Amino acid sequence: MSVVRVESGAGRLTFGDIAIACAIGRAGACAAAVKREGDGCTPIGAWPIRGVLLRPGKVEAKGIRLPWRWVRAQDGWSDDPADAAYNRPVRLPRSFSAESLIRGDDAYDIIVVLGHNDAPPVPGQGSAIFFHLSEGRPTAGCVAIDRGDMLRLLPLLAAGDAVEILP
Numbered sequence: 001m002s003v004v005r006v007e008s009g010a011g012r013l014t015f016g017d018i019a020i021a022c023a024i025g026r027a028g029a030c031a032a033a034v035k036r037e038g039d040g041c042t043p044i045g046a047w048p049i050r051g052v053l054l055r056p057g058k059v060e061a062k063g064i065r066l067p068w069r070w071v072r073a074q075d076g077w078s079d080d081p082a083d084a085a086y087n088r089p090v091r092l093p094r095s096f097s098a099e100s101l102i103r104g105d106d107a108y109d110i111i112v113v114l115g116h117n118d119a120p121p122v123p124g125q126g127s128a129i130f131f132h133l134s135e136g137r138p139t140a141g142c143v144a145i146d147r148g149d150m151l152r153l154l155p156l157l158a159a160g161d162a163v164e165i166l167p
Contacts, residue, residue: 004131004153004163006143008042013145015156020149026138029167032116035126035141037081042141043126046164048115049157053101058109063155071108075101081123088121099128107135110150114143114163131163 004015006022008029013022027040035043052068053075054061061068076098078085083096090098101108112131121127126141134144143163145153 001160001162002156002158003046003161004157006042006163006165008044008165009167013143013149015153018149018153018156020145020153023134023136023138023144024165025141027141029165032125035117037079037124037126038140039126040138040140041126042139042143042165043116043129044165044167045116046162047129048160048162049131050113050115050118052154053108053111053113055102055109058106059151065155065158066112066161067159071101071111073102077101077128079127086121086123087117087127105135106147107133107144109133109147110154112154112157112163 006013008024013020025040025042029044030041032043032045052066053071056070074091076090076092078088078090078098080097110133114129116129117125130142132144134146
């Protein structure tokens with residue numbers, strides 16, 4: 001198992017010899033136990049990489065060793081604590097609140113799904129904590145890096161790897 005380390009206070013991500021800038025949540029980092037839905041905080045802890053979601057026409061899947069699939073127009077992620085599918089992929093439209101995985105910007109062209117609050121999900125303790133592309137600003141609680149850095153890092157990751165978020 002290899003670990004991608006995120007030093008949230010320094011805004012730096014390291015993996016082996018690679019050290020790059022990263023963005024985290026607009027509210028900084030917080031202990032996973034106090035993470036709440038919509039608080040803008042990136043949860044501290046080691047989160048297993050579950051897989052990768054790729055936007056068709058925006059990126060190639062060449063060289064990816066992690067489990068991956070293409071995102072479809074109806075793909076979403078439940079962010080509604082009242083939903084039985086909270087913090088799970090869902091099909092849109094939906095009667096509960098859910099984030100579309102097809103965004104107007106490029107942030108979700110590559111989504112590395114992290115295993116935060118998913119075994120099992122606890123309603124309200126945070127959903128959709130991803131490792132994705134940076135849009136040059138803080139995230140809603142995810143970790144984000146520039147496209148070129150992600151394209152360099154992604155083929156190096158394998159099943160069993162994790163992202164560790166440090167204070």
